Amino acid sequence: MLSALLILGGIGLVLGGILGWAAIRFRVEDDPLVEKIDAILPQTQCGQCGFPGCKPYAEAIAKGEADINKCPPGGDDGIRRMAELLGVEPKPLGEGLAHKPKSVAVIDENTCIGCTLCIQACPVDAIVGAAKQMHTIIEAQCTGCELCLPPCPVDCISMVVIREEIDSWKWRYPVYMLKQAA
Amino acid sequence: MGAREQRPGAGGRRLHAFNGGVHPEEHKSVSTSRPIQPLPLLPRYVVPMRQHIGNPAAPLVQVGDKVLKGQMIGLPEGAISVAVHAPTSGTVLAVGHRPVTHPSGLPDICVEIEADGEDRAVAMAPVDWRAMEPGALRAHLRDMGLAGLGGAVFPSHVKLDPGKERKIHTLILNGAECEPWITCDDLTMRHHAAEILAGAAVMRHALGCETVLVGIEDNKPEAQAAMRAAAEHAGYPVEVVAVPTRYPGGGGKQLAYTLTGLATPSGGLTTDVGVQVFNVGTAYALHRAVALGEPMLSRIVTVTGHVARPGNYEVRIGTPIADLLAQAGGELPEATGLIIGGPMMGFDLPETAAPVVKAVNCVIVKDRLLFPPPPAPLPCIRCGACARACPADLQPFEMYWYAKAKDLGKAQAYSLFDCIECGCCGYVCPSHIPLVGYYRFAKSEIWAREQEKAAADAARARHEFRDFRQEREKREKAEKFAAKAKETLAATTATAEPGEDPEAARKKAILAAAMEKARQAKEGVQPKNIDKLTAAQQKEIEEIEARRARAVEEKGTP
Ligand code: SF4
Ligand code: SF4
Ligand code: SF4
Numbered sequence: 001m002l003s004a005l006l007i008l009g010g011i012g013l014v015l016g017g018i019l020g021w022a023a024i025r026f027r028v029e030d031d032p033l034v035e036k037i038d039a040i041l042p043q044t045q046c047g048q049c050g051f052p053g054c055k056p057y058a059e060a061i062a063k064g065e066a067d068i069n070k071c072p073p074g075g076d077d078g079i080r081r082m083a084e085l086l087g088v089e090p091k092p093l094g095e096g097l098a099h100k101p102k103s104v105a106v107i108d109e110n111t112c113i114g115c116t117l118c119i120q121a122c123p124v125d126a127i128v129g130a131a132k133q134m135h136t137i138i139e140a141q142c143t144g145c146e147l148c149l150p151p152c153p154v155d156c157i158s159m160v161v162i163r164e165e166i167d168s169w170k171w172r173y174p175v176y177m178l179k180q181a182a
Numbered sequence: 183m184g185a186r187e188q189r190p191g192a193g194g195r196r197l198h199a200f201n202g203g204v205h206p207e208e209h210k211s212v213s214t215s216r217p218i219q220p221l222p223l224l225p226r227y228v229v230p231m232r233q234h235i236g237n238p239a240a241p242l243v244q245v246g247d248k249v250l251k252g253q254m255i256g257l258p259e260g261a262i263s264v265a266v267h268a269p270t271s272g273t274v275l276a277v278g279h280r281p282v283t284h285p286s287g288l289p290d291i292c293v294e295i296e297a298d299g300e301d302r303a304v305a306m307a308p309v310d311w312r313a314m315e316p317g318a319l320r321a322h323l324r325d326m327g328l329a330g331l332g333g334a335v336f337p338s339h340v341k342l343d344p345g346k347e348r349k350i351h352t353l354i355l356n357g358a359e360c361e362p363w364i365t366c367d368d369l370t371m372r373h374h375a376a377e378i379l380a381g382a383a384v385m386r387h388a389l390g391c392e393t394v395l396v397g398i399e400d401n402k403p404e405a406q407a408a409m410r411a412a413a414e415h416a417g418y419p420v421e422v423v424a425v426p427t428r429y430p431g432g433g434g435k436q437l438a439y440t441l442t443g444l445a446t447p448s449g450g451l452t453t454d455v456g457v458q459v460f461n462v463g464t465a466y467a468l469h470r471a472v473a474l475g476e477p478m479l480s481r482i483v484t485v486t487g488h489v490a491r492p493g494n495y496e497v498r499i500g501t502p503i504a505d506l507l508a509q510a511g512g513e514l515p516e517a518t519g520l521i522i523g524g525p526m527m528g529f530d531l532p533e534t535a536a537p538v539v540k541a542v543n544c545v546i547v548k549d550r551l552l553f554p555p556p557p558a559p560l561p562c563i564r565c566g567a568c569a570r571a572c573p574a575d576l577q578p579f580e581m582y583w584y585a586k587a588k589d590l591g592k593a594q595a596y597s598l599f600d601c602i603e604c605g606c607c608g609y610v611c612p613s614h615i616p617l618v619g620y621y622r623f624a625k626s627e628i629w630a631r632e633q634e635k636a637a638a639d640a641a642r643a644r645h646e647f648r649d650f651r652q653e654r655e656k657r658e659k660a661e662k663f664a665a666k667a668k669e670t671l672a673a674t675t676a677t678a679e680p681g682e683d684p685e686a687a688r689k690k691a692i693l694a695a696a697m698e699k700a701r702q703a704k705e706g707v708q709p710k711n712i713d714k715l716t717a718a719q720q721k722e723i724e725e726i727e728a729r730r731a732r733a734v735e736e737k738g739t740p
Pocket of ligand 2: 561562563564565566567568569578579582607610611612613614615
């Protein structure tokens with residue numbers, strides 16, 4: 001009886017030791033909470049939250065240094081999911097921030113002088129072009145962050161709201177009239 | 183699916199009854215009394231490039247081009263796509279956005295053709311499908327624009343390629359046509375039974391399967407008789423089976439289960455259990471594509487309901503629905519709108535200028551008597567009637583609950599994507615809740631989220647790569663400066679005048695290197711192409727700078 005207990009206890013200790021060692025040896029580098037928060041953020045990389053990109057904002061939230069309602073592109077839905085993740089109450093978007101319809105930047109290619117300033121500003125490398133060549137924006141990769149607008153010396157970049165097309169159209173939430181009083 | 187009732191059908195095949203289902207009023211006789219009538223040539227056709235599941239076709243013509251009937255005007259794009267053809271000869275009036283037959287009412291890319299009245303066709307030639315490579319046959323069908331005519335318009339050539347791992351043992355021709363009002367498959371079977379079976383012979387060959395079953399609901403005795411007669415001369419064994427009339431018995435998975443007893447696994451296709459299902463109309467079109475070399479230029483459409491001459495019409499693809507209605511004698515007074523498809527699964531058409539496309543099997547004109555406005559919904563009482571009616575064995579009230587609360591994850595956990603949107607649940611709901619509306623909302627919301635997530639992941643990866651690249655550039659620059667500084671140092675020490683302190687020379691070199699670095703760093707954020715500007719550009723820049731200065735002044739902050 002005693003030997004059985006000892007053996008089982010021994011196995012338990014050895015396995016526990018291996019597990020503990022593995023946890024240290026194979027530790028995941030990144031903070032999983034930051035990853036989870038970053039997964040909710042829209043990755044527009046626009047900086048409207050006051051941080052130089054989504055990941056820094058995610059880190060600040062994880063440390064408790066930033067509120068969850070600072071990201072306009074994420075909108076109410078993003079805030080709701082963040083609140084769910086962190087177990088706090090959702091709140092309206094922070095003061096002075098407004099949700100805009102999703103847009104992409106478009107370069108007026110006749111006006112562009114090829115100065116490369118917008119390329120340097122784009123956080124996701126969505127602008128192609130070389131010095132003295134006309135530049136253009138890859139629409140599918142543009143996040144609509146607007147960071148390329150201020151540096152342009154000839155103001156040739158404008159934001160165009162993405163129109164709803166048949167393939168992006170969504171069935172609406174059903175609405176119907178309430179029962180009318182007879 | 184449980185086996186609630188099992189009884190031998192005609193011919194001895196044991197049938198398996200799927201769970202649930204409903205018996206809505208049929209209204210089929212309204213449109214079956216006349217034979218299929220061809221529509222006269224119209225002056226104008228609007229042919230959408232997106233008529234099938236998958237990528238839209240790419241327009242091949244430009245404004246002013248002359249086209250012939252059967253000429254390819256839309257090129258298939260990618261693996262899941264089919265070609266689009268001109269329905270008659272004439273001139274291309276426009277290539278652009280036009281209203282299309284879609285519940286959104288949004289316009290989509292179309293080719294508008296003005297008919298020249300001659301109806302001249304391109305040369306069409308039959309192909310020898312028995313001698314063809316399977317791949318070549320499928321490419322031919324893609325170029326003929328073959329897509330399923332049952333309503334889902336999935337490209338037929340894709341369905342005929344089950345892949346290496348999947349073995350198809352049974353081909354089912356779907357002639358069940360379970361939706362109320364619709365009779366186009368019924369009439370196609372009555373009048374074109376032999377051609378349907380000739381088309382099925384090609385499908386059977388392409389799929390490499392032995393068994394061919396034709397499932398027809400037992401409310402269509404004429405179609406059954408016609409198909410049985412044709413089966414005698416088909417040249418291969420065909421079994422025509424009468425299945426009990428119960429909506430949605432014509433759902434692909436439901437029909438496969440009824441006929442074979444093989445239940446499609448959750449999230450799967452009937453091909454997972456070795457069964458492929460094609461609509462009878464598709465088999466007819468496939469026969470024409472192979473035996474005549476004729477692309478999909480027209481289809482049979484049921485026009486029914488509150489209309490002067492209800493019936494089935496052979497309609498060219500691209501015919502504006504308003505023109506089709508006019509040919510059917512027009513709407514009767516006090517019509518209240520149009521349904522495309524059947525009353526259970528169809529949608530209200532917002533715009534009658536929209537054209538008939540490959541997916542349009544039926545146009546129903548509504549009136550207040552037959553289609554009264556739906557009663558106001560009441561709260562769900564969790565009676566479970568919807569779950570008993572659901573042919574996919576789901577729990578509609580749970581999915582409704584979570585879809586209504588926009589808790590999409592939970593809705594999905596209740597197998598939302600196994601819902602075939604048949605509408606049985608809403609049909610039986612004593613609280614008149616438009617249940618399918620919630621499922622459609624939840625499904626398209628989930629799809630959109632997935633796309634957004636993919637886009638966000640791509641943006642994150644690109645952003646991280648950019649950070650990495652900038653880091654690397656900075657490092658490389660620094661290394662270059664260090665190397666250069668060393669060189670200058672060596673040079674200065676070498677050329678140092680005998681009396682000069684080597685320490686001072688070294689400091690001077692470091693200073694020069696630092697200044698160089700600062701200069702380059704500054705250059706890094708400088709416009710690179712503002713020399714050699716034209717006068718106009720220079721002026722524009724100056725104006726903008728002035729405007730900026732003013733704005734800064736007004737705001738008071740830099
Ligand atoms: S505000 Fe912009 S940068 Fe900040 S988290 Fe949202 S998308 Fe990312
Ligand atoms: S039938 Fe209607 S009321 Fe009954 S459980 Fe289903 S949704 Fe609720
Ligand atoms: S619409 Fe979906 S949930 Fe409702 S009965 Fe049909 S399959 Fe079931």
